[in-house]
Amino acid sequence: MTNEAGIEGDTPVFIPLSGSHMFGVLSRPRTASNRIGVLVASGATAAPCCGRNSFVTSLARELCDNGFHVLRFDYPGAGDSPGILSEPDFAKPLVEEVVAAHNWLLGLTEVDEVAIIGQCGGGFNALCASHRLEQLCGLAMTSPPLTPEPKRESIVRNTPVKELAGRWLQWKNVRRYLGPERKRYAQLVVRRLRMSMENRASRVSSALGWHGKPESSDSDFFERMEPLLEGETRILMLFGTQDAWYADFAAELESGRLAGLVRRHGKDQVRTGSVDGRLQNLTEIALQNELREALVSWLGDIGSTSDGSDTSGVGAGP
């Protein structure tokens, strides 16, 4: 027995990890392999790696049809893996787990390089592990936590309605409301207004030290992306407009560090996108389909080493 038996379809595997193991499923292509492995790192919940509505299982099979080897795995204490699931902690990403799974996949003789799809916390885990991963050709992060808490939402939640209204009526913002992205901006405004009103009685903006200028997201997250991009790894960041960190993402893409990364490395290497709704937890089948289509399209570009085009089905950004 080896993993090189050439069996098509799904095969259960056990990935060694610190004297124990993690359970995983390897999907092998039924067509000719393109020699790229895809590792799916899910969010750190107790749920098995097949995902909601078998989303990851069906994604893996679709990628297999396009020649990819795909490995999905359960963190210790999740799904079928032994152990106890640790509390999600931004300060303690599950790096060893991602490295172990990545190395296992890269160890297959049919795989020369690996792309990672990280969902929610899985995206952050993969980003933190990236400096230890060889032959990483792509990293897709869907709704990753950019900071321990969504900063912009915290700010907005704690900002008096009057102040928010004043900002929104500034000319530069009014122009946005009338522009082609007006629907998204309108959704943001409504959402922020609601949150602010919910909290206006109990909170004040000074509690978070906000002085009229939005904070940037944690610099660590985007600094970690820099060496990957210099190594020519492609990055995809996708958010739903109702995700917890969407407002932070939108701010970064508009004028923050993410905007700088896109400018320096180009939209082909740093691709961003957003969909209406909530990508975290994937509680809508329509969103599952949109996400699957976007990921397959992005990986297809990597597989064909083309210069990439817009991610189909997904808006280019907020």
Place this chain on the structure above:
Amino acid sequence: MGAPGIDPSPSVGLLLTTLRVTLEATISAEVRDPRTGSIEAAGYVGPAGQRIFTYSHLPGSTARAGLLVCPALLRDFLGNYRREVELARALAAREVGVYRFHHRGTGHSEGEWLDASVDRLCQDATTIVHQMREQLADVPIGALGTRVGVFVAAASVARQPPEAPLVLWDPVVDAKGYLRQALRAQGIKNLRQKSRHAPSGSELARALVETGSIDLLGYLLPHSLHEDMIAVELPEILGDTPRSVLIVTKGPAPRDASVLGAELEARGFDVAFESVETGDSWWFDPELMPVVGTEDTPAAPAIPVLSPYVEVTLRWLRRLDGEAGGVSA
């Protein structure tokens, strides 16, 4: 072994990994737990395109009994998953062979979920019971079912001798009520998340009939399966052979579970009730119903080492074992 990335050193404490490919298209990988001696094997069984994912937990010594874990469906599948794994590991350490599986079209299994029916779900369980018989010989094989999985568990255990027990975790006895709750949960989710696709509960119910399926909290509910569930009666499926039944409910037993218990007792079944207190809800847990805002976290809280469902079930099986020499815990 030769698999890249696998450390064959005995210090790993695992006998990694065997892969078998037989004529029946069974593929599996095995690990041995050096602490308990039990062996876990994950694999697929069945013809290509319809392969069923199965995961067995076998004791290191000869199994004295067996238990088939029939999984919950739809949203409950993920929510209950880890409890089933915990129970299986605890029982394997106590000389009980446990098999878990994913129905076709769900989890890691192959097949099309839209074609699911109660008959097909029961066929899946039968396939796994055949596999259990090969491994466990003539020991009694009990069954555990959760939520709508109780239909499959009941059908499976009905073909077993009376020593084989049945465990029901929060059984869904009234399929119509189940759908009502589901539609209500979907409606509340739509309201709170301001979903783009936000039909009301009655519109969803109509769509289920007209389009043949609906999106229920990110899962597809086929109309045919729902109709099946409404048509079947749990006591009828369970047959006339009296056996021990444990009904575990979250909080005090709801009326339909009490009625089910009373009906079974009247037919000679030995029915026990246990209630557990947990903060979870089948429809409205934190993972399912995140609140938009800073308190919204991307991951569910860690699950305790043994959930109350597992504890009460192990206790009941231990008592049963002491009384009648059945399944040991």
